[in-house]
Amino acid sequence: MNEIQLFCPATIANVSCGFDVLGLCLESVGDTMTVTKTPEKGIRITEIIGADLPLETEKNVAGVAALALIEALDPDFGFSISITKNIKAGSGIGSSAASAAGAVFGINHLLGSPLSTKELVQYAMQGEKLASGTAHADNVAPALLGGFTLVRSYDPLDIIAIKSPTELYATVIHPQIELKTKDARSVLKENISLKKATIQCGNLGGLISGLYTGDYDLIGRSLHDELVEPVRSILIPKFDELKAAAIAAGALGGGISGSGPSVFALSKGLTTAKRAGQVMAAIMKDTGIPFEVHVSAINPEGIKIIHVQ
Numbered sequence: 001m002n003e004i005q006l007f008c009p010a011t012i013a014n015v016s017c018g019f020d021v022l023g024l025c026l027e028s029v030g031d032t033m034t035v036t037k038t039p040e041k042g043i044r045i046t047e048i049i050g051a052d053l054p055l056e057t058e059k060n061v062a063g064v065a066a067l068a069l070i071e072a073l074d075p076d077f078g079f080s081i082s083i084t085k086n087i088k089a090g091s092g093i094g095s096s097a098a099s100a101a102g103a104v105f106g107i108n109h110l111l112g113s114p115l116s117t118k119e120l121v122q123y124a125m126q127g128e129k130l131a132s133g134t135a136h137a138d139n140v141a142p143a144l145l146g147g148f149t150l151v152r153s154y155d156p157l158d159i160i161a162i163k164s165p166t167e168l169y170a171t172v173i174h175p176q177i178e179l180k181t182k183d184a185r186s187v188l189k190e191n192i193s194l195k196k197a198t199i200q201c202g203n204l205g206g207l208i209s210g211l212y213t214g215d216y217d218l219i220g221r222s223l224h225d226e227l228v229e230p231v232r233s234i235l236i237p238k239f240d241e242l243k244a245a246a247i248a249a250g251a252l253g254g255g256i257s258g259s260g261p262s263v264f265a266l267s268k269g270l271t272t273a274k275r276a277g278q279v280m281a282a283i284m285k286d287t288g289i290p291f292e293v294h295v296s297a298i299n300p301e302g303i304k305i306i307h308v309q
């Protein structure tokens with residue numbers, strides 16, 4: 001094996017009630033990446049198509065994650081990475097995570113898979129640290145493992161794969177405004193009340209239970225964010241209307257995807273998910289802000305191998 005081509009999926013982090021701990025993997029939105037063995041040691045980013053992102057290894061999340069992994073595994077050769085970006089950076093659907101996860105997955109595979117996919121999460125997190133300042137796992141874990149993932153603990157790292165029902169679909173609308181993750185974090189409150197924490201715990205437990213049992217009503221009732229959405233949603237144009245319209249169109253619920261500006265909804269069935277996309281698009285059209293809509297099944301396997309040679 002000298003070269004591997006991968007599909008690196010987009011992800012939705014937080015999923016309303018799971019701030020920094022819950023994420024899900026999308027099926028139909030993602031980048032492609034090719035990782036190739038090179039005789040020279042080290043990591044080189046040779047090409048990025050579709051986005052203006054740094055090629056310097058230390059400034060690219062794929063490079064930083066890859067460096068963290070080869071430092072641990074110390075192979076006798078190096079790797080070059082070429083990326084075709086379809087996920088816009090700063091969209092809130094895990095653009096940086098897709099690249100960081102793809103880089104470590106590709107290298108590990110070319111080395112004969114010495115580490116499990118779960119063990120790769122900690123290396124991919126180093127890429128997230130470069131992108132947002134914190135080594136969060138709520139995008140890289142679902143990108144690597146697929147489905148829904150829960151970060152039960154960061155120290156020690158404990159990632160749990162969560163089952164989800166097959167008829168669950170995600171709709172994402174991405175208003176193309178710039179919302180820096182740093183700014184989206186700076187509006188958050190340092191302390192929360194016991195009352196709000198209690199409500200959030202109830203909803204997170206409810207969502208996990210609903211996902212396991214396929215109880216769509218419970219999933220809908222639990223998609224409620226007491227902590228972050230009330231302060232962060234102010235930064236997203238038409239947030240309240242978008243969410244209300246998606247729910248009125250039949251979606252189970254929704255919220256901010258990651259740190260925004262994308263807004264997501266979850267629905268039972270593809271037809272409802274598409275309808276949620278249409279009503280959200282109609283609202284966004286009125287603002288004059290350019291936007292994209294994605295409708296996707298939940299991707300149960302995460303990163304996919306397109307080709308190995």
Ligand code: ADP
Pocket residue numbers: 053054059060061062083088089090091092093094095096097099100130131132181258259260
């Ligand atoms: P998202 O909001 O979609 O999750 P992030 O905020 O996680 O996106 O990451 C975007 C930031 O990471 C940008 O500042 C971008 O310049 C930086 N970055 C560095 N390398 C990459 C890469 N390979 N892919 C995407 N973003 C990258």
